[in-house]
Amino acid sequence: MPSAVPTAVSAPGKVFLAGGYLVLDREYTALVFGLSARISIVAREIKTSLGVQLSEIVVDSPQFVDAQWRYGYHLAPDDGGIKVTQLHSSGNNIDANPFVEVTLSYALSYITGTAFRRSSHAFDPAQFTILADNDYYSQPHSMTGNEKNPTRFAKFPTTLRGANKTGLGSSAALVTSLTASLLTHYLPSSDFDLTTAEGKRTLHNLAQAAHCAAQGKVGSGFDVAAAVYGSCRYRRFSPSILKNMPEAGSPGFGPALTKLINDTTWDTEIIKEGVNVPPGTALRMCDVDCGSQTVGMVKKVLQWRESNPTESKKLWDELQLRNVKLGTVLSEGKLEEIRNAVADIRELIRSMSTQSDVPIEPESQTTLLDALTNVEGVYNGVVPGAGGYDAVVVLMKDDEATEKRVKDFVANWSKEKGGQVRLLDVKGEMEGVRKENIKEYAGWIP
Numbered sequence: 001m002p003s004a005v006p007t008a009v010s011a012p013g014k015v016f017l018a019g020g021y022l023v024l025d026r027e028y029t030a031l032v033f034g035l036s037a038r039i040s041i042v043a044r045e046i047k048t049s050l051g052v053q054l055s056e057i058v059v060d061s062p063q064f065v066d067a068q069w070r071y072g073y074h075l076a077p078d079d080g081g082i083k084v085t086q087l088h089s090s091g092n093n094i095d096a097n098p099f100v101e102v103t104l105s106y107a108l109s110y111i112t113g114t115a116f117r118r119s120s121h122a123f124d125p126a127q128f129t130i131l132a133d134n135d136y137y138s139q140p141h142s143m144t145g146n147e148k149n150p151t152r153f154a155k156f157p158t159t160l161r162g163a164n165k166t167g168l169g170s171s172a173a174l175v176t177s178l179t180a181s182l183l184t185h186y187l188p189s190s191d192f193d194l195t196t197a198e199g200k201r202t203l204h205n206l207a208q209a210a211h212c213a214a215q216g217k218v219g220s221g222f223d224v225a226a227a228v229y230g231s232c233r234y235r236r237f238s239p240s241i242l243k244n245m246p247e248a249g250s251p252g253f254g255p256a257l258t259k260l261i262n263d264t265t266w267d268t269e270i271i272k273e274g275v276n277v278p279p280g281t282a283l284r285m286c287d288v289d290c291g292s293q294t295v296g297m298v299k300k301v302l303q304w305r306e307s308n309p310t311e312s313k314k315l316w317d318e319l320q321l322r323n324v325k326l327g328t329v330l331s332e333g334k335l336e337e338i339r340n341a342v343a344d345i346r347e348l349i350r351s352m353s354t355q356s357d358v359p360i361e362p363e364s365q366t367t368l369l370d371a372l373t374n375v376e377g378v379y380n381g382v383v384p385g386a387g388g389y390d391a392v393v394v395l396m397k398d399d400e401a402t403e404k405r406v407k408d409f410v411a412n413w414s415k416e417k418g419g420q421v422r423l424l425d426v427k428g429e430m431e432g433v434r435k436e437n438i439k440e441y442a443g444w445i446p
């Protein structure tokens with residue numbers, strides 16, 4: 001029986017402090033932090049009037065324009081699992097949302113292949129409402145004063161496609177949170193419980209598989225891992241695990257998915273012990289809006305690595321050591337060593353940039369980070385993840401005076417350099433996916 005009472009879950013965004021590119025190879029690990037910015041999902045039954053048969057799942061994202069997706073679903077022939085189809089009302093041309101659609105087909109197929117197999121069940125109609133914390137998207141420059149962020153879940157005057165992402169991993173947090181919500185809503189807690197290690201393992205495997213299918217490629221999966229487990233040291237799963245998965249809805253997809261998710265060959269490694277920032281220290285992010293494009297960076301770096309196996313191995317191995325060292329400095333609370341530990345990492349990242357000719361830490365970001373490091377209370381910072389022009393992460397003292405100095409600094413910097421650098425409210429946070437109290441969302445659910 002689906003949950004008769006509304007339920008709420010949330011999953012955090014991510015920031016990649018150390019280990020970008022390296023983590024694509026299982027030989028190396030990454031230091032990933034979960035963020036205080038979360039994507040929440042509220043699940044509710046759709047009550048139908050007596051005699052009305054409805055077979056529909058509605059997913060809506062009320063912060064955006066034209067963001068309600070209605071889906072029909074049916075059992076696909078030849079063990080294809082559950083096929084999900086977007087329903088269109090006449091004259092209503094809503095953009096498809098592949099991340100939502102693929103997540104639905106994966107989660108519903110998994111439920112059908114496991115718990116629903118034991119006793120015949122159908123999916124009762126339900127509505128899943130997505131609420132994303134404000135820092136996932138930049139507020140339009142045209143919005144001023146009180147119009148900006150007046151509330152926890154700001155309304156954006158655009159469609160999702162028109163929204164400007166800040167790079168916190170919205171799709172991974174969404175897929176994880178929606179998967180957790182679907183499993184929690186449709187399954188009794190004896191079959192799925194988010195709070196147990198087993199529940200998290202099922203969720204992780206299912207969300208990784210759905211996220212890879214929706215984005216049409218197999219990345220390292222660090223963003224889904226952070227959404228499920230929060231801050232951690234991450235070693236990726238072998239990409240071969242996802243090889244040979246039939247497309248959702250095609251013959252054999254159902255049993256293949258059940259086997260994949262419950263398979264014990266997942267070799268992801270998540271270590272949470274010792275991954276933290278020292279007390280009184282905050283991991284903060286700045287959104288850098290300079291309009292530069294960074295397409296195909298991963299491909300180009302990997303091509304360089306392949307063509308230069310000896311130099312790249314030396315660099316990768318040394319960078320891994322320095323990344324691990326930073327993790328130790330942070331977990332042992334050695335404040336006075338943070339600046340140099342980060343500087344050592346940045347040195348090799350710049351070397352990687354120059355040698356592969358990819359702007360991982362481009363010159364403009366070097367200037368910004370160096371200047372930020374001179375602000376009192378700031379230890380140092382890096383360009384997160386794949387790098388580029390869009391953001392920087394800063395390790396700094398977690399107090400109001402430092403925050404004010406950094407805010408003043410980036411305001412001046414923006415004026416002088418003509419770009420837009422903004423300190424986001426978001427902070428590094430330890431916890432991954434979790435159940436939420438439904439009362440938190442009172443007033444936000446349409």
Ligand SMILES: Nc1ncnc2c1ncn2[C@@H]1O[C@H](COP(=O)(O)OP(=O)(O)OP(=O)(O)O)[C@@H](O)[C@H]1O
Pocket residue numbers: 061097098099100130131132160165166167168169170171172174215223
């Ligand atoms: N609030 C939301 N409501 C509905 N769908 C969302 C929402 N946020 C993200 N999505 C889905 O995720 C997609 C964005 O995923 P994409 O991988 O491009 O960005 P991202 O995960 O935020 O990127 P990055 O890894 O750089 O942070 C959207 O097109 C949409 O399908």
Ligand SMILES: C[C@@](O)(CCOP(=O)(O)O)CC(=O)O
Pocket residue numbers: 016019020021022023024167219220221222298384385386387
């Ligand atoms: C370059 C890479 O290691 C990190 C990309 O990080 P981000 O999407 O820029 O946050 C790719 C990956 O891990 O999938």
